[in-house]
Amino acid sequence: MLTYLPPSERETLPPPSDKPWLLLMLCVFWVFPGLVGHDPWKPGELETAAVIGRFLSGQHWSLPFFGEQPHLIAGPLYYWSASLLAWPLSKLGMQVHDAARLVTGAWTALAMWGVGLAGRELFGRRQGRVCVMVLIGSIGLIVWGHHLAPPIVTLTAFSWLAYALAYARRQPLQAGLLLGLVWLVLIAGSNLGQLGLAVLMAVAVGAVGPWRRLAYLVTLLAALVVAVPVGAIWLIDLARFDPAAFAHWLRLFALGPYDGLGHLALFGSAGYVLSLVLWFAWPALPLACWGLWSNRAELRTQPRLILPATMAALGLLWLLLAGDVRESDLLVLLPSLALLAGAGIDRLRRGAAAALNWFGVMTFGIGASLLWFGWLVLHLGVPASWSLALQEASPAYRLSWHFGGLLLAVLMTVVWCSVLLRKRSLGRQAVTNWACGVTLIWGVLIGLWQPWLDASKSYRDVALSLRQALDQQVPGCVAGEVSTSMLASLDYFASIRLRSGPAAEECPLVLRQGTPPPGSWVRWEGQRAGENREHFYLIELADRE
Known part of the structure; x- marks a missing residue:
């Protein structure tokens, strides 16, 4: 029968010997599988691969772009880092998407490192590794930790945000420089909504406990000096290079799950967040709740509880108030929940x-x-x-x-x-x-x-089949009305750029999705093997010959 025993009566095991290589080996086994050996998949990988391909072919550094349109869901930092790694590895014969996906592994490893350092800073030796274990075990991280997509930058930033704020108690200036780098990563790699959340967390922590002192102002000022001038370079260059794209980003994408300044999305995703977080953050969420409950007497006095509890509460509130939350937005919660779980893991009841x-x-x-x-x-x-x-x-x-x-x-x-x-x-x-x-x-x-x-x-065969069909047609542009995934696949695999809007009116060929209209002149049609919902066809418009 499983019964609860107070800590004084529990069996005491001998202190474990330090074997950090075992944790390192587990992280390697967790991170590496799935990074190479397959084409870009949905959701997000196809668009990301297309943007990276454009950067490698000379696209302007401040504007993520594929097809005939900007891709401004996130800042360009992830695309820059992936392009920097993909360029030399692709010269050695590696597929661009495989080489770029290795950057996801690097960002994930950095996130694990940040959580481990924060756990050690807050709870002491051997505690950081427990927090890393909880992070690795989180169900929602499995996909995004191996995905060719920018959201992994968010996880890394908030992991190091926790460490920077914990470190600020001992070294305010050094922590401020680190905090500035975190804010800079969010400016260039995520969105202003997540940057605002990180700033709010830093300010809120400064109002309580040992952070409530004059030295903490040094941390915040140093972070501002690092983040704002450098981060503004990307935004200023984007506004100068393509004012229309900058205005589009500011209006619709700048605030992440809150959309943009021209269309502020509020109070539309609370139910979705509450239903999603139950499995996305399992088992970090229940272990974090136990960590809070088992240490409730120290919640208002101990920095090791104040910091992760504040971050978790503000992160959850930020998600509940937003109107357009995506699954990847919940990554902001995982570092703080992993730290809270570490606070109560040794007090977990035997049953x-x-x-x-x-x-x-x-x-x-x-x-x-x-x-x-x-x-x-x-x-x-x-x-x-x-x-x-x-x-x-x-x-x-x-x-x-x-x-x-x-x-x-x-x-x-x-x-x-x-x-x-x-x-x-x-x-x-x-x-x-x-x-x-x-x-x-x-x-x-x-x-x-x-x-x-x-x-x-994979969309590779469909894109290459269309490329072969177009090579046999009279040269000319192609207009397109297809899904974003197919649009990105055509750009990445076959260098086919579909036109849209007024520029498409002069194209003799049109690529569409669905069923060809009766009497249309179909030049090509295709779909992925086994796929019944996405059927593409290429028609020739006789009146544009």
């Missing part, structure tokens, strides 16, 4: 820790077993009906044995089984096993199923 541990081991163990079983069914053809169903789900996939992915899946499975045998305090064991379970599922999924998934998600 709760055992339940979390059992649930994680069973869930991820069964999940990995199903992935292995499905892969064997697909490749061995037994039973035949199940194998046929899996083949029909991704008809473009050609059965083959990818030994690199198979080796990765075997290695991840063996390592996970060995981790289960290690002994540590029950709360830490539950968190560690959960993080390792998430890593196992992701590693096995990518190792075994990435080629199958890529065959069903």
Whole structure:
């Protein structure tokens, strides 16, 4: 029977020896799978790849752009960093999107480092690694931590924001320089809405506890000196290079989930946020709630609780008030929730820790077993009906044995089984096993199923087929009325730039999505293998010959 024991009566395990390389190895196993070896997927990767391709071909540095339109959902910092890495690696034969996606891994690793440093600064030695484990185990981070898209910059910025504010208690000036870099990253890599949230967090923390002193003003002033002049360079250059694009960004995208100054979105996503955060931040959210409850007597006096609690409360309030929240916007919550979870993990009741541990081991163990079983069914053809169903789900996939992915899946499975045998305090064991379970599922999924998934998600064949068809037509422009994903794919894979608006009136060819109208002169039509909802066709307009 599981019962609660006070800390004084609990079994005391010997102090663990410092083995930071084990945590480093787990982070590597979590980060690396899925970064290379597949084409850009929806959502967001296709547009990001197209923007990076444009930067590599000479697009002006301050304006993210693809097709015939600016892409200003986020600042250009992620695209710059991805282009800087993709340029030399593409010269060595690596695909641009694979090389660029490695930058996501770098930003994710920086976020883990920032959370670890913040945890150590707030709670002491060996505590930072627990916070990193909670962050790694968060379900919502799995996709965005491996995605070719700018939102990962947000996670990194708020992770280092927590460390900068915690560090300000000891070194106000150095922390101010670091805080300025965080604000600069948000200006150039995210949006003014998230920058405003980060500034609000810094100001709110300065009104309470040990931050409420004159030295903290040095931190804020140093941050302003670093962030504002440098960050303004991008905005000023964008306004001078393309005033229309700058005005469009300011009106519709500048404030992130609040849209822009010309269309302020409020109070439209509270229900969506509350339903999404329950799984997106699992298990960080319930562990953070326990961290607050178990330390409630110290909540108003201890800096280690005041900082993450303030950040979490303001972050959640900021999301609830917004009117156009996307899933990636919830990344602002994960660093503070991971830190709050670290505050209560050693006080976790035995029954709760055992339940979390059992649930994680069973869930991820069964999940990995199903992935292995499905892969064997697909490749061995037994039973035949199940194998046929899996083949029909991704008809473009050609059965083959990818030994690199198979080796990765075997290695991840063996390592996970060995981790289960290690002994540590029950709360830490539950968190560690959960993080390792998430890593196992992701590693096995990518190792075994990435080629199958890529065959069903890639737009490469459709774009190249259209390119081949256009090469056989009379030279001329092409107008377009297709999805953003297809528009980006045509730009990235086939260098096809569709015209729209008044510039499209002179084009003899039009690419559309759906069903060709009766009597139209269809020059080409196509779709992704197995895709029934997106059908594209190219028609020739006789009156424009």
